[in-house]
Amino acid sequence: MFQRILAAVAAALLLASCGIGGGASGNDGDGPTVITYWSWISGSQELVDRFNATHDDVQVAFERVPAGTAGGYSNMFNAVRAGRAPDVVTVEYPQLPGFVTQRVVQPLEPFGLDELEPEFPDWAWQQTALGGRLSALPLNIGPTVLFYRADLFEEYGYQPPTTWAEYRATAERLRADHPDATMTNFGSNDAALFAALAWQAGAEWYDTSSGHWQVSGVDEPTTRVAEYWESLIADDLVTVGPTFEEQHVTALQEGTSLTLIGGPWTAANISRFVPELAGAWGAVPLPAWEEGGAASANYGGSSLAIPEGAEHAEEAAEFIRWAATSPEAVDAIAGVNTSYPAHLGQAEVWGPGIEAANPFVAGMNLPDAAAEAAATVDPDWEWGPDMTVGFARLVDETTTGLDRPGGLADALRRWQDATRAQLRQRGFDVSG
Known part of the structure; x- marks a missing residue:
């Protein structure tokens, strides 16, 4: 999907990713590298807190922004254009093609994240691998x-x-x-x-x-x-x-x-x-x-992307990999966010964790229903730009x-x- 239309854009982004600059995050030369993460998703602070507690070399500063279509996406676009890009942003699947065609995010192959493809459902991976390049890593999905x-x-x-x-x-x-x-x-x-x-x-x-x-x-x-x-x-x-x-x-x-x-x-x-x-x-x-x-179909969910101009893209990729694949990340947000993980390994531990952490969900049969739905999502779907x-x-x-x-x-x-x-x-x- 998008192979012919977005391939040229993605190739340009891949070249641009070799010359990363700008951004406001950093360190003093002695402590850990501090990266910025912009999101509005419930549980983001808990996710960051768990990452920071388990990592020494990289720390994440979470900044809450308005929901994407309520102003968050505009903030991201403006920050990139002004040379003040954060290091990691949340992007929902319908909006990701717009980020790619307008060159707001960079491809993730230089950071080895494309190696994770077998660990995600094919249909979910297709939502982020646009124009032959991986533009974001699936975080959670919404099997209906x-x-x-x-x-x-x-x-x-x-x-x-x-x-x-x-x-x-x-x-x-x-x-x-x-x-x-x-x-x-x-x-x-x-x-x-x-x-x-x-x-x-x-x-x-x-x-x-x-x-x-x-x-x-x-x-x-x-x-x-x-x-x-x-x-x-x-x-x-x-x-x-x-x-x-x-x-x-x-x-x-x-x-x-x-x-x-x-x-x-x-x-x-x-x-x-x-x-x-x-x-x-x-x-x-x-x-x-x-x-x-x-x-079934997908309704909701989001991915993690690295904007153009991110100052610490390597460290951002480390955080993205952990957030999208570690069982610890699922455990960190289970009490406040019932989103279904895109990662197959995380999905295996999500059900028991979500029921133990959230009494409202216990006995609802949500884990089984979500797993069955996730396995039957029609892959032939594209979003517009x-x-x-x-x-x-x-x-x-x-x-x-x-x-x-x-x-x-x-x-x-x-x-x-x-x-x-x-x-x-x-x-x-x-x-x-």
């Missing part, structure tokens, strides 16, 4: 699962749905049995979630295999997803609104919204907003489109399209056409 009120399902005599047809049938039964309840809330403010649902169905919003950018928001799988959720909305089987805002939280508290689609990290959000429901939740793989089928703008546009379009039949499909077509125009305006070769 279904959280459900296990206590209410048992009380009502329901079984967790294994297909989307069963999901709708359960929603219809719930509506008939309990008219004040719905199956879930369709997050009108979450373009990444809709992307995950389309990904699971087999969609390909972006495709560079032809050597050009191909953009499609109305392919058959995406249309299938849109029509499915439009029908649930039209029949009042689900509510619509921002996820985890007041109305949604109230429905969760009152037991009138019975499921949530999310990544393993969503468990931490549930525990934060409805802590009184500890022990009430279960987790299963996402319903499949076909009976007996198994497919500017998903910050792409997601914002998709939210704008879909929010206005949810109030009428066919509105979601129309919104996706408008998103597709606007995205193609934007990429052409930026000089990308776009077909279609």
Whole structure:
């Protein structure tokens, strides 16, 4: 993926990485080298504290920045351009291609991190190995699962749905049995979630295999997803609104919204907003489109990258390697962050660790559900070169399209056409 389009950019970055300069971190010549790490992810301070306690030659100074799309990415871009780059940054997978095409991060082959490829799922590695070069190291991933009120399902005599047809049938039964309840809330403010649902169905919003950018928001799988959720909305089987805002939280508290689609990290959000429901939740793989089928997608997760101009790239690579591969790193954040590790070895110890450290997760079946989902993620997915703008546009379009039949499909077509125009305006070769 991205081989023809990004290879030239990646090669230029590889050459540039040999002349590292700038940055504000360092040492006094006698003590350890101090590197800076910018992130907003829960557990980052605990991660840094554990690294610092177990390493003598390198120490990490953690600086919390706003969430990426809330200003953190702009801060990173500006710091690199001003010659004040930090040594390590967190970058989510949808945004990484933008960091590569705009030459904000450097390739990681000079530091030997490409040797770790066999230790990660192929699909996760593909999210960071762009244009034939490794631009970041996967840290955690979001194999999509279904959280459900296990206590209410048992009380009502329901079984967790294994297909989307069963999901709708359960929603219809719930509506008939309990008219004040719905199956879930369709997050009108979450373009990444809709992307995950389309990904699971087999969609390909972006495709560079032809050597050009191909953009499609109305392919058959995406249309299938849109029509499915439009029908649930039209029949009042689900509510619509921002996820985890007041109305949604109230429905969760009152037991009138019975499921949530999310990544393993969503468990931490549930525990934060409805802590009184500890022990009430279960987790299963996402319903499949076909009976007996198994497919998931990635929703969330992030990677670690070294910006251009980082003053201590070698030391930064040491920290990245440890954070992404050491069981100690998983243990350090288990009590505050339920994200699923991308590294296969870390994933093996994550389940017992997360259940022991987080009582809310204990008994939820999250480790098994996440592992099964991670093994069935469709690898044929690419992100566009500017998903910050792409997601914002998709939210704008879909929010206005949810109030009428066919509105979601129309919104996706408008998103597709606007995205193609934007990429052409930026000089990308776009077909279609």
